[in-house]
Amino acid sequence: MGRGDNIMATGLARDAAARGKRIAFGDGRRITWDQHSKEIFRGNPNIAPPGSESNPDLEWIDYRTGHRIYNRLDRARRRWIWNMDFRPVPGELFFNxxxxxxxxxxxxxxxxxxxxxxxxxxxxxxxxxxxxxxxxxxxxxxxxxxxxxxxxxxxxxxxxxxxxxxxxxxxxxxxxxxxxxxxxxxxxxxxxxxxxxxxxxxxxxxxxxxxxxxxxxxxxxxxxxxxxxxxxxxxxxxxxxxxxxxxxxxxxxxxxxxxRGMKERFEFIGNVPEKVRSLVRPELVDWIEREDFPVFGVKTPLGEVDFCRRPWPPRADMVTTIGSEHDVDEDRLIAWEQTL
Ligand SMILES: [Zn+2]
Missing domain, CATH: 3.40.50.2000 (Glycogen Phosphorylase B;)
Structure with a gap:
C-alpha cells in the first residue's frame, strides 16, 4: 500500500486508545503492516504493532495490502472497483x-x-x-x-x-x-x-x-x-x-x-512597519522593537500571524510564540482578517 493508505488507516484507528483499545490491522490472526506502516504509525497510541497479536486490548480491522476496504481489483479489466459506501476519516500523525x-x-x-x-x-x-x-x-x-x-x-x-x-x-x-x-x-x-x-x-x-x-x-x-x-x-x-x-x-x-483567514507573514528590519502597528497593541510594538527576538508568531482565534525579522526562513531555535490573551487586540485583528 502507499503512504496515503497508511494515513487512512490512522483515521480508521482514531480514538481507539480513548476506549482502552488498540487497532490491529490484519485478518484476525496476524497483524500485517507494509513498508510504510512503521513510519506513518510511529508514536500512534491507537495502533498495535506486529508481535502484539495475543494482547487482550485489540480490535481487528481487516485493512491491509490486498484488502483495502475502499476498493477491490477487477483483474480482467485492470481497474479498481470503488466501494462507494466508504468514507475516509482524517488520519493522525504524531510528530516528535x-x-x-x-x-x-x-x-x-x-x-x-x-x-x-x-x-x-x-x-x-x-x-x-x-x-x-x-x-x-x-x-x-x-x-x-x-x-x-x-x-x-x-x-x-x-x-x-x-x-x-x-x-x-x-x-x-x-x-x-x-x-x-x-x-x-x-x-x-x-x-x-x-x-x-x-x-x-x-x-x-x-x-x-x-x-x-x-x-x-x-x-x-x-x-x-x-x-x-x-x-x-x-x-x-x-x-x-x-x-x-x-x-x-x-x-x-x-x-x-x-x-480561513490567510496566515500572513511580515518581514522587516528595524522599526515595526505600519501594517503590523495597526494589528497589535502599542505595548506589543514596544516589545517587538525592544527585544531581539528575530521571529515570533501570534496565535489568534482565526489562525496565526507571523512577524519576523530577517533572516527568513528562521532557524528553529529562533522561533518563539507568545499567547493570544495579552498580546493581540482581537477586535482589530478580526476586522483586518475580514478585509482579506
Ligand atoms: Zn479514466
Missing part, C-alpha cells in the same frame, strides 16, 4: 520534537503545492494535472501575496516556489501542518493534509471518486468525470484533468485562503 523543530524552520502560512505524481505506478498519468498549469496557479497565488512552497523531489519544479528538501516524509508532513493550503493530486500528500488539518484543493480528475478518498475540508476537483479506476493510461482521465482549468483551481484556492 525533532520533526516539529525542523518544520518550524520552514515557516508557516504558505501554500504547499505538489505537481508531481510518483511515476512508478502504471496509473500515475491518470492522476497528473499538467505541470504548466501548476506553474500558472502558483504565479497567480504568488501575485495575491501567497508564499508558494514545494518539497524538492520529483521531476517538475514550480518556478516561483521555494524548494524545501525534507529529510523524510514525516518531516514534510510536520511542515505541511504549518501551511495555509495544499494544492496537488489525490494521494499521500492530500491524505496527509487532511491528517494535519490543512485545507486543500485536490486534483482528483477521473480516476478515483472524491466520495471515496476525499475529505469534507477540501475542495475536490474532478473535471466533471465519473471515476473509472483504470490502471492503464486512460484517455478519459486525461480529458477529465484537461477540463480542470487554472481559473477553477485559483478560485478554489482563493476561497480557502479568504475563508
Amino acid at each position: 520534537e525533532h520533526e516539529l523543530a525542523w518544520a518550524a524552520g520552514v515557516g508557516s502560512g504558505f501554500v504547499l503545492m505538489e505537481p508531481n505524481v510518483e511515476a512508478f505506478k502504471t496509473w500515475a498519468s491518470n492522476k497528473r494535472w499538467a505541470a504548466d498549469r501548476y506553474d500558472a496557479v502558483a504565479t497567480r497565488l504568488a501575485a495575491d501575496g501567497a508564499e508558494i512552497v514545494q518539497f524538492a523531489h520529483g521531476d517538475h519544479r514550480i518556478r516561483c516556489a521555494r524548494q524545501v528538501r525534507a529529510p523524510s516524509f514525516r518531516h514534510a508532513m510536520a511542515a505541511l501542518a504549518r501551511a495555509s493550503l495544499y494544492v496537488g493530486p489525490e494521494g499521500g500528500m492530500h491524505h496527509g493534509a487532511a491528517a494535519v488539518g490543512v485545507p486543500g484543493v485536490v486534483l482528483f480528475g477521473g480516476f478515483i471518486p472524491p466520495d471515496v478518498t476525499g475529505y469534507a475540508g477540501h475542495i475536490n476537483l474532478t473535471g466533471g468525470a465519473k471515476a473509472c479506476g483504470s490502471l492503464r493510461t486512460c484517455a478519459h482521465c486525461r480529458a477529465a484533468m484537461d477540463r480542470i482549468s487554472v481559473e477553477e483551481v485559483v478560485s478554489a484556492a482563493r476561497q480557502h485562503l479568504k475563508g
Whole structure:
C-alpha cells in the first residue's frame, strides 16, 4: 500500500486508545503492516504493532495490502472497483520534537503545492494535472501575496516556489501542518493534509471518486468525470484533468485562503512597519522593537500571524510564540482578517 493508505488507516484507528483499545490491522490472526506502516504509525497510541497479536486490548480491522476496504481489483479489466459506501476519516500523525523543530524552520502560512505524481505506478498519468498549469496557479497565488512552497523531489519544479528538501516524509508532513493550503493530486500528500488539518484543493480528475478518498475540508476537483479506476493510461482521465482549468483551481484556492483567514507573514528590519502597528497593541510594538527576538508568531482565534525579522526562513531555535490573551487586540485583528 502507499503512504496515503497508511494515513487512512490512522483515521480508521482514531480514538481507539480513548476506549482502552488498540487497532490491529490484519485478518484476525496476524497483524500485517507494509513498508510504510512503521513510519506513518510511529508514536500512534491507537495502533498495535506486529508481535502484539495475543494482547487482550485489540480490535481487528481487516485493512491491509490486498484488502483495502475502499476498493477491490477487477483483474480482467485492470481497474479498481470503488466501494462507494466508504468514507475516509482524517488520519493522525504524531510528530516528535525533532520533526516539529525542523518544520518550524520552514515557516508557516504558505501554500504547499505538489505537481508531481510518483511515476512508478502504471496509473500515475491518470492522476497528473499538467505541470504548466501548476506553474500558472502558483504565479497567480504568488501575485495575491501567497508564499508558494514545494518539497524538492520529483521531476517538475514550480518556478516561483521555494524548494524545501525534507529529510523524510514525516518531516514534510510536520511542515505541511504549518501551511495555509495544499494544492496537488489525490494521494499521500492530500491524505496527509487532511491528517494535519490543512485545507486543500485536490486534483482528483477521473480516476478515483472524491466520495471515496476525499475529505469534507477540501475542495475536490474532478473535471466533471465519473471515476473509472483504470490502471492503464486512460484517455478519459486525461480529458477529465484537461477540463480542470487554472481559473477553477485559483478560485478554489482563493476561497480557502479568504475563508480561513490567510496566515500572513511580515518581514522587516528595524522599526515595526505600519501594517503590523495597526494589528497589535502599542505595548506589543514596544516589545517587538525592544527585544531581539528575530521571529515570533501570534496565535489568534482565526489562525496565526507571523512577524519576523530577517533572516527568513528562521532557524528553529529562533522561533518563539507568545499567547493570544495579552498580546493581540482581537477586535482589530478580526476586522483586518475580514478585509482579506
Ligand atoms: Zn479514466
